[in-house]
Amino acid sequence: MLASQRELFEIPRHICYLNAASYSPLPLRTREAGRAAVGRKATPWTLDASFAGEQYERARRAAARLISADAADIALIPSVSYGVATAAKIVTIARGSRVVVLENDHSSPVLEWRVRAEAQGFTVETVNRPDDGDWTSAILAIVERPGGPPVGLASISSVHWSDGGLIDVQAIRAALKRQGAMLLVDATQSAGVLAMDVQRLDPDFVIFPTYKWLLGPYGRAFIYIAKRHQGGVPLEQTSYGRRDVRAENAVYFADLRYVPDARRFDMGERDHFISMEMASIGMEMMADWGQGAVVQRLSMLTDRIAQDIRGLGLSAPDRTLRAPHILSLGFKGSMPTGLIEGLASEGIYVAARLGRMRIAPHVYNDEVDADRFVAALTRRLKD
Known part of the structure; x- marks a missing residue:
């Protein structure tokens, strides 16, 4: 499996950025090319x-x-x-x-x-x-x-x-x-x-x-x-x-x-x-990474999150009907007020889209990011 490419980006360990579907960070190589x-x-x-x-x-x-x-x-x-x-x-x-x-x-x-x-x-x-x-x-x-x-x-x-x-x-x-x-x-x-x-x-x-x-x-x-x-x-x-x-x-x-x-x-x-x-x-x-390798890595992360949030009362599209790199979560009733902002205060970045929470990892994310997101979401929904 393609390994996490985190070292190619300037992403501090305390930042859990799961919002590539909005905009991605730039690789270090790209940033340097821009400066040049x-x-x-x-x-x-x-x-x-x-x-x-x-x-x-x-x-x-x-x-x-x-x-x-x-x-x-x-x-x-x-x-x-x-x-x-x-x-x-x-x-x-x-x-x-x-x-x-x-x-x-x-x-x-x-x-x-x-x-x-x-x-x-x-x-x-x-x-x-x-x-x-x-x-x-x-x-x-x-x-x-x-x-x-x-x-x-x-x-x-x-x-x-x-x-x-x-x-x-x-x-x-x-x-x-x-x-x-x-x-x-x-x-x-x-x-x-x-x-x-x-x-x-x-x-x-x-x-x-x-x-x-x-x-x-x-x-x-x-x-x-x-x-x-x-x-x-x-x-x-x-x-x-x-x-x-x-x-x-x-x-x-x-x-x-x-x-x-x-x-x-x-x-x-x-x-x-x-x-x-x-x-x-x-x-x-x-x-160069290849679409197959990228999909394998990102589907591993979204599947890991989908598995670990079971029991929280959230809904997600069937795996066969959703893109492997995007996980959208629905809430009973409506999304709790301030949930997205609360996660951001912990350095965890996801997006609210039409009443749902959208999680979009990329090649710079790893299992630590996925587990940290699940732990923070679980804590906030149960508080």
């Missing part, structure tokens, strides 16, 4: 002319590696919401069709479609949170509902951010294909941890940021765009999205045709000399 990058920005005359391009392509390759994609199918973007807006500009949702979203899914894969629905003549249908925690079956029931309007698009997370519900995107994709419908996956809570092969899945779009499970900075995200959509018009018009618009040319606008792959969708102002390298390092570390 700030120094480079302070002295830009020291930058080699090829430096920027090398940074873009390193990050693009690192993101592609996580989902078994071709780097040419990856665009550099600042956020998931930017990616969804890009997708919404590229595709056309047929009038009279449905866009399927999840109840209380994060705002990014939902709000863009709600804004566009009335003007474009489609409806947004929400899959209610299933009582049994089986999101996949609930989505399939909506998609395949007899007599319902055709589905144009499912815009869903691969792991529900609030309860850790695991969604079988392969099964969802198969159902959508039978209707000729598209699939957009917000992989924020799964990229780098859970295996995804876009060659096999054949989604239309996959989007993820780096500041959570990928151990990176804010403001860096990536979108996979299937080749069938790469002829669309980008959200922003940039020189590098065109074949030959260059300051060093004698004629600036020499060739206004778009570049032929997903690079045309790169965000404007992409010269993030500081955070781009930081993002690459975290993604490369995750890929």
